[in-house]
Amino acid sequence: MEKNLNHLEQLRDHILRRIPERRVETIEDAYYFIEEVGFCHLMTDGRDNMPSLYVAVCGRRDVRLPRNVQSDAETSLTWHLKDELARLGAAFYAKQLQNIPTFIALDLVPYFYALYSCSPAFSPQKFSSDAIAIYRSLRRESPQTTAQLKLSSGIEERKRFDKALEELQLAMQVVMSEVRYVPKFTYVWELAAVRFPEQLRKPKRISRQDALRHLITNYLATVRYATARQAQCLFRCSPAETGRALEQLESQSLIRTFAESNTVLLIADEDRLPPRRIDLEKASAW
DNA sequence: TAAGGACGCCACAGGGGTGA
DNA sequence: TCACCCCTGTGGCGTCCTTA
Structure with missing residues (x-):
């Protein structure tokens, strides 16, 4: 299991842009990053198991928000990118997840x-x-x-x-x-x-249960693994609703679950649930 | 009167305290 | 243990106040 998790962490490094060569430096990079991950927090350090624009700007795993945030180059760039993304309407900016400032890719907004x-x-x-x-x-x-x-x-x-x-x-x-x-x-x-x-x-056609299942699928495709509790807390849904969504994903073989002591671990299937891909035609319009 | 300092406005994250 | 609330520190700018 430990070897498997190391492999997943390396996958995360690529997807969440925690490597210098993939770090976010421009408004285009930021837009592509949000399109790739689907949704991300703005200024968190990644310890909450969520993609973060700030971490992507830093381009490394070991990120800590400095005390003097306004005089820090990486923090300033993240704030500048936030302002520009919001101004352009390139992503939906809200406090949607855990009451933390969040960017949502436009295709996921209806969900x-x-x-x-x-x-x-x-x-x-x-x-x-x-x-x-x-x-x-x-x-x-x-x-x-x-x-x-x-x-x-x-x-x-x-x-x-x-x-x-x-x-x-x-x-x-x-x-x-x-x-x-x-x-x-x-x-x-x-x-x-x-x-x-x-x-x-559009959203009137999407049921609440379908929306939740779609968003959890997207989340796991991005972070590759998480606990059932993380998935539940992230979307502020009841254990029953989250449980139903996870059962459906497991029955479709999109995820595998492992129970360890009191924790249920969810792992995205490498073949059936790959990371999100950017719609290049749509992206080029920005 | 001019110069400089203090303060308020903003949103944000982090930390501490509190109560369930 | 967890969720929630409140307080603090942060920069750039404008406004108000104090001092020489």
Whole structure:
């Protein structure tokens, strides 16, 4: 098993760009990286078993976020790439996984939307009054800067505003579409349906269970192995839902499972579940 | 009045504390 | 053990305040 895991770690080095020759240096590299992995965290060090743009920028395994993040070249480049990717709309930027800033490749957005979307317009009882106020304000006018949105929604208190915005981001209703540094640092917010109309039109045809199965398949194709608990926590789904998805993947021989003490290990089949491939025709459009 | 310092605004990750 | 909350430190810019 140990030998097998070493082999999988080497595969990960290639896929997650933890080797110098594959490190992300340009906006094109960053776009291709997200297309290859499907979805990734922004600024994590990879210990959470998730692809990370920051790790890909560093191009090595042993990554630790420095204390002085703003004066660090690798961190600055990652932030710059985040700003550019969001501005170009090359990937969906949200706090979708574990409440951590995440980039999602556009082809996977409908699956995330099928799993998490919930609109205040149709389910107002699920949202706080602050979230509904922000959503309505953006329906009247989108996009808006943070300051404009605070004013127009009537929620000036930062803590309340951040919490409400987080609700809407988790429900994939609002996205950050731009970062402005002058005259004042601010984010620009936009309705997700306006920013990504094509991706958010489709999901009604995808069931929640199908979406979860598709996303776990994508996850394991990228990281090659994970524990069942990691897969469950990542997508914030119940053990029963995750269990059903994993059973289906195992019955299709896409993954193999191993039980060790209290841990269930999931390993992607090398032949039946290869890593994602980039759609070069689509990618060249960017 | 000019120069320099202090502070606030922003989002982010990490760490510590707390409660289930 | 885990999830959640709160606080801290971070840079660049504008604004306000203090000092010479």
